[in-house]
Amino acid sequence: MxxxxxxxxxxxxxxxxxxxxxxxxxxxxxxxxxxxxxxxxxxxxxxxxxxxxxxxxxxxxxxxxxxxxxxxxxxxxxxxxxxxxxxxxxxxxxxxxxxxxxxxxxxxxxxxxxxxxxxxxxxxxxxxxxxxxxxxxxxxxxxxxxxxxxxxxxxxxxxxxxxxxxxxxxxxxxxxxxxxxxxxxxQTASQKTFHWNLPLAVWIMALLMFLVLAFYMTLGYKLPIFAVEKGFVSTSTYSMLAGCMMLVGLPVGAIFGRLYDRFKSLLLPASALILFAGFLVISLANNLPVLLVGDILAGIGYGLIMPVLYRLLDRFCPHELVASATTLVLISGNIGCSFSPILLEVLGGKTAQAALLISAGFFAILFMVSLIYAVGRKA
CATH class of the missing domain: 1.20.1250.20 (MFS general substrate transporter like domains)
Incomplete structure (x- = not known):
C-alpha cells in the first residue's frame, strides 16, 4: 500500500x-x-x-x-x-x-x-x-x-x-x-519536458552554482594533498576524517527551515562568509586542530549555501518550470565540479595552498556581492 x-x-x-x-x-x-x-x-x-x-x-x-x-x-x-x-x-x-x-x-x-x-x-x-x-x-x-x-x-x-x-x-x-x-x-507530474525559456534569475543561479561548486571542490582534491604535505594526517586516515567532516553540515540542514524563515536573503551572504572563513583558516593552518576548525567552518557553510541556492531557485522560478530549472542548475554544478582543477590552475592555483586561498577569495567576493543584494532588497 x-x-x-x-x-x-x-x-x-x-x-x-x-x-x-x-x-x-x-x-x-x-x-x-x-x-x-x-x-x-x-x-x-x-x-x-x-x-x-x-x-x-x-x-x-x-x-x-x-x-x-x-x-x-x-x-x-x-x-x-x-x-x-x-x-x-x-x-x-x-x-x-x-x-x-x-x-x-x-x-x-x-x-x-x-x-x-x-x-x-x-x-x-x-x-x-x-x-x-x-x-x-x-x-x-x-x-x-x-x-x-x-x-x-x-x-x-x-x-x-x-x-x-x-x-x-x-x-x-x-x-x-x-x-x-x-x-x-x-501521473500528472511526469508530463513535463525541458524548457529553455527560463527566467534570467535561473540562469544566474546556474552560473552561481557552477562557481560555488568549482571553488568548493578544491577541498575534495587539494585538502588531502595539503594535509599530508603538512604532516597533519596520513593518507590512510584521511577518508575517515573526510567522512566526519561531511557530518558537520547535518545539524545545519536539520534547522535550515527555521533559519531560512527567519533570515531569508541574508542566509546567502552568511553562508559565503562562513565558507570564506573556513577556506582561509584551512589555507593558513599550521597544525591539525586549526585545520579541523577550518574544515568545520567550511562544512557548516556548505550545509547552508546549498539549500539556500535551491530555495532561492524555488522563489525565482515559476512552479511549472521548477523541474527544468533544477536540471539546469544541477548540470551547471556538475560541470563546475568536473572543471574545478582546470579553473583553479588557470587562476594560478598550482599548489594546494594557492588553490585554497583562491577559493577563499571567491567566497569573500560572493559574500560582498550577495550582502549588497540582500541589503538592497530590504531597503
Whole structure:
C-alpha cells in the first residue's frame, strides 16, 4: 500500500534517494591502491575512475527530462538507482581497466537520471512555505549523510583491497527497496519536458552554482594533498576524517527551515562568509586542530549555501518550470565540479595552498556581492 505525501514513511522514502547523489566519487581514498593495481596506466587516467562519474551525471541530467516524459518519474528514478547499484558493484569482479572505467561512467549516468528529481520533486509535492523549507533542508542533510556514510564504508573496506571498495555501492539497495515500496508519484507530474525559456534569475543561479561548486571542490582534491604535505594526517586516515567532516553540515540542514524563515536573503551572504572563513583558516593552518576548525567552518557553510541556492531557485522560478530549472542548475554544478582543477590552475592555483586561498577569495567576493543584494532588497 502506498503512503500519502504527508506520511513520515513517504517523506523518508523520498529523501532516501538523496543519500546517493554524491557517492559517485567516494572511491577516491582508494587512489593509491588503484595506482598500484593499474601500473601500466598513467596516474591521470587512473584518476578518471574517480572523476568520470561527474561526466556521466551531466549526460544523465540531460537525458532525464526526456526519459521522464516517456516513462514517468518513478520508473526513471528506479532505473537510475538500479544502474547505480549494478554498475557500482561490477568493478568488484572486473580486472580490465577500460571496462571498469566504462562502469564508472554508467554509475554517473544512473545518478544523473534521478539527481534532479531528488531535488525538484520536493517543490512539486510540497507547496506550504514552512514544510517546503524543512524538506529542502532535509534533502541537503540527507545528501551529506549519504556522502559521509559512503566514505566511512570505504575507509573500512579499503584495508581489504581495491576490489572490496566497490562493495560500498550495496548501500543503494535499501533506498531502492524503500522507494519502490513507499512512494507513488502523481501521473500528472511526469508530463513535463525541458524548457529553455527560463527566467534570467535561473540562469544566474546556474552560473552561481557552477562557481560555488568549482571553488568548493578544491577541498575534495587539494585538502588531502595539503594535509599530508603538512604532516597533519596520513593518507590512510584521511577518508575517515573526510567522512566526519561531511557530518558537520547535518545539524545545519536539520534547522535550515527555521533559519531560512527567519533570515531569508541574508542566509546567502552568511553562508559565503562562513565558507570564506573556513577556506582561509584551512589555507593558513599550521597544525591539525586549526585545520579541523577550518574544515568545520567550511562544512557548516556548505550545509547552508546549498539549500539556500535551491530555495532561492524555488522563489525565482515559476512552479511549472521548477523541474527544468533544477536540471539546469544541477548540470551547471556538475560541470563546475568536473572543471574545478582546470579553473583553479588557470587562476594560478598550482599548489594546494594557492588553490585554497583562491577559493577563499571567491567566497569573500560572493559574500560582498550577495550582502549588497540582500541589503538592497530590504531597503
Amino acid at each position: 502506498k503512503n500519502s505525501k504527508s506520511s513520515k514513511l513517504f517523506k523518508l522514502a523520498l529523501l532516501s534517494i538523496s543519500l546517493y547523489v554524491y557517492i559517485g566519487t567516494s572511491i577516491s581514498p582508494a587512489a593509491s591502491l588503484l595506482y598500484q593495481a593499474f601500473g601500466s596506466v598513467s596516474h591521470t587516467q587512473v584518476d578518471l575512475l574517480t572523476t568520470i562519474p561527474n561526466f556521466g551525471i551531466v549526460l544523465g541530467l540531460i537525458l532525464s527530462p526526456f526519459a521522464v516524459k516517456a516513462f514517468g518519474q518513478k520508473k526513471i528514478i528506479i532505473s537510475g538507482l538500479l544502474l547505480t547499484l549494478i554498475c557500482g558493484l561490477l568493478p568488484a569482479f572486473l580486472t580490465n581497466f577500460w571496462l571498469i572505467l566504462a562502469t564508472r561512467f554508467l554509475v554517473g549516468l544512473g545518478i544523473g537520471l534521478f539527481n534532479s528529481l531528488a531535488v525538484s520533486l520536493i517543490p512539486q509535492l510540497y507547496h506550504e512555505t514552512n514544510e517546503l523549507s524543512k524538506m529542502v533542508g532535509y534533502q541537503t542533510l540527507t545528501a551529506s549523510l549519504g556522502s559521509a556514510l559512503s566514505l566511512f564504508i570505504v575507509a573500512f573496506l579499503v584495508s581489504y583491497g581495491w576490489h572490496a571498495v566497490f562493495w560500498m555501492y550495496l548501500m543503494v539497495l535499501p533506498g531502492l527497496l524503500l522507494f519502490v515500496k513507499a512512494v507513488e508519484l502523481p
